[in-house]
Amino acid sequence: MTIDKVTKEFGGLKAVNDVSCTVKEGSIVGLIGPNGSGKTTLFNVISGVYKPTAGTIMLDGKDISYLSAHKKTMMGMARTFQVVKPFNNISVLENVMVGSYLHNHSHHRSEEFAKGILERLEIDQFADEYPKNLPLAIKKKVEIARALATSPKILLLDEVMGGLNPQETDQVLQTIVKLNEEGMTIVVIEHKMRCIMAIAEKVIVLDSGKMIAMDVPEVVAKNPEVIKAYLGDEYHAEDK
Ligand SMILES: Nc1ncnc2c1ncn2[C@@H]1O[C@H](COP(=O)(O)OP(=O)(O)OP(=O)(O)O)[C@@H](O)[C@H]1O
Ligand SMILES: [Mg+2]
Numbered sequence: 001m002t003i004d005k006v007t008k009e010f011g012g013l014k015a016v017n018d019v020s021c022t023v024k025e026g027s028i029v030g031l032i033g034p035n036g037s038g039k040t041t042l043f044n045v046i047s048g049v050y051k052p053t054a055g056t057i058m059l060d061g062k063d064i065s066y067l068s069a070h071k072k073t074m075m076g077m078a079r080t081f082q083v084v085k086p087f088n089n090i091s092v093l094e095n096v097m098v099g100s101y102l103h104n105h106s107h108h109r110s111e112e113f114a115k116g117i118l119e120r121l122e123i124d125q126f127a128d129e130y131p132k133n134l135p136l137a138i139k140k141k142v143e144i145a146r147a148l149a150t151s152p153k154i155l156l157l158d159e160v161m162g163g164l165n166p167q168e169t170d171q172v173l174q175t176i177v178k179l180n181e182e183g184m185t186i187v188v189i190e191h192k193m194r195c196i197m198a199i200a201e202k203v204i205v206l207d208s209g210k211m212i213a214m215d216v217p218e219v220v221a222k223n224p225e226v227i228k229a230y231l232g233d234e235y236h237a238e239d240k
Contacts, residue, residue, distance in 0.1 A: 001022070001023040001025075001046070001057065001058065001059045001154060001185070002021075002022050002023075002056075002057070002058040003019060003020060003021050003022070003023075003042075003046070003055070003056075003057050004020050004055055004056045004057075004058070005018050005019075005020050005054065005055040005056070006018070006019045006020070006042070006045060006052050006054070006055030006056070006057065007019075007052065007053045007054040007055055008038075008041050008042075008044075008045050008050055008052055008053050009053040014209045015038045015041040015209050016038040016041050016042050016045060016052075016206075016209050017038070017208070017209035017210045018054075018055070018210065019038075019042065019055075019206070019209075019210070019211045020055075020211070021204050021211060021214050023154070023185060023187055023202075024185075024201070024202075025185050026180070026183060026184075026185055027180075027185060027186075027201045027202065028176065028177075028180050028185075028186045028187075028188065028199050028200050028201055029186070029187045029188070029200060029201065029202050029203070029204060030187075030188050030189075030190065030196035030199075030200035030202070030203040030204070030217070031043075031187055031188065031189045031203075031204050031206070032189070032190065032191070032193070032196060032203060032204070032205050032206070032230060033205055033206035033207055033229070033230055034207060034229060034230050036208075037206040037207050037208060037209065037230075038206045038208075038209040039158075039189045039206055040082055040158055040189065041209075042206070043079055043156050043158055043187075043189065045057070046077075046079075046156060046187075047069055047072060047077060047079045047156060048064075048067055048068050048069035048070075048071070048072045049069055051065070051066055052065055059072075059075065059077065059154070060075070062075075073102065073150050073152075074102070076150075076151070076152050076153035076154060077152055077153070077154050077155075077156070078099075078147040078148070078150045078152035078154075078155050078156070079147060079155070079156035079157075079158065080143045080144055080146075080147050080156070080157050080158050080160050081143065081158060082158040082159045082162075082189075084131075084136075084139045084140060084142070084143045085143070086131035086132075086139065086142055086143065086146070087131070088130060088131055088132040089130070090130070091127065091128050091129060091130060092118065092123065092126050092127050092128070092129055092130075092131060092134070092142050092145075093111070093114055093115065093118065093127040093128065095131060095142060095145075095146055096114035096117055096118060096142070096145045096146055096148075096149045097110050097111060097114045097149070098146070098149070099114075099146050099147070099148075099149025099150040100113040100114045100117070100149040100150070102149075102150045102151070103150070103151050113149070114145075114149055115127065117145045117148050117149060118145055120148075120175070121141045121144060121145050121148075121175060122141075122171065123138055123141045123142065123145065126138055126142075136163040137163060137164050137165070137168050140160050140161070140162070140163060140164060140172075141172070143160065144157070144160055144172070144175070148179075152184065153183075153184065153185060154184070154185040154186070154187070155179065155184055155185070155186045155187070156186075156187045156189075157176070157186065157187070157188045157189065157190075158189045159189055159190060159191065160172060160188075160190075161173070161190055161192055161195055162190075162191065162192075169192065169195065173195055173198060173199060176188065176199055177199055180199075188200065193221075193231070196217060197217045197221070200217050201216070202214060202215065202216060202217075203215065203216070203217050203220040205220060205223075205226050205229070205230065207225075207229040207230065212225050212226060212229060213225065213226050
């Protein structure tokens with residue numbers, strides 16, 4: 001996926017300001033930056049929630065800048081929402097089946113596919129529960145399961161490890177790595193730097209809507225501008 005000079009304005013505010021970057025097929029890319037730096041807005045533009053004010057997004061050689069979220073899903077793009085958005089009045093399994101119908105045209109097949117995803121994320125014991133009754137950590141996993149249900153080629157994860165304990169975080173990290181090994185391209189927004197450092201091939205850093213760095217994690221972690229804007233002088237990979 002190639003993002004070329006993408007800007008998204010809200011009134012006078014450039015939430016995303018002239019961002020250009022490439023997400024190599026089959027890679028894991030980290031997207032970091034301070035609160036309000038435009039990370040979620042960039043996801044919203046990429047995934048079709050918002051149209052860009054300017055700029056172009058190319059996927060598999062096609063200009064997808066102005067396609068609807070639905071069309072992008074059909075093309076193999078899925079995303080999770082920072083604030084989880086399950087359907088609260090249907091079960092966890094049914095939530096995942098909403099997505100799995102896209103490529104499984106019978107009830108039975110979409111149910112089997114959805115069950116497989118729940119097992120993979122180790123939340124199959126919650127299949128019949130309603131999301132609203134579940135703790136945040138499980139809701140986050142349901143959010144990932146819903147995204148996986150559409151069999152994406154490119155997956156955008158918006159702080160899916162927020163609110164998870166270290167063990168749950170490691171589980172999700174392992175899942176992300178596994179999905180990537182199977183060929184999925186993954187972009188991860190995450191404040192826990194330990195996670196980004198562990199899995200990202202490249203890291204993109206936003207600050208006030210602008211891209212201030214894009215490089216391998218080790219280089220980004222030593223970039224003075226990134227340290228000043230986000231990581232802080234006290235930064236150590238282990239404790240952020
Ligand atoms: N729909 C909207 N209307 C107006 N302003 C918006 C809208 N969505 C986002 N913004 C503004 O755009 C800027 C970037 O917000 P965004 O949510 O993309 O940041 P973020 O990097 O995801 O932050 P966080 O780490 O807190 O999730 C903020 O100033 C925010 O208030
Ligand atoms: Mg955000």
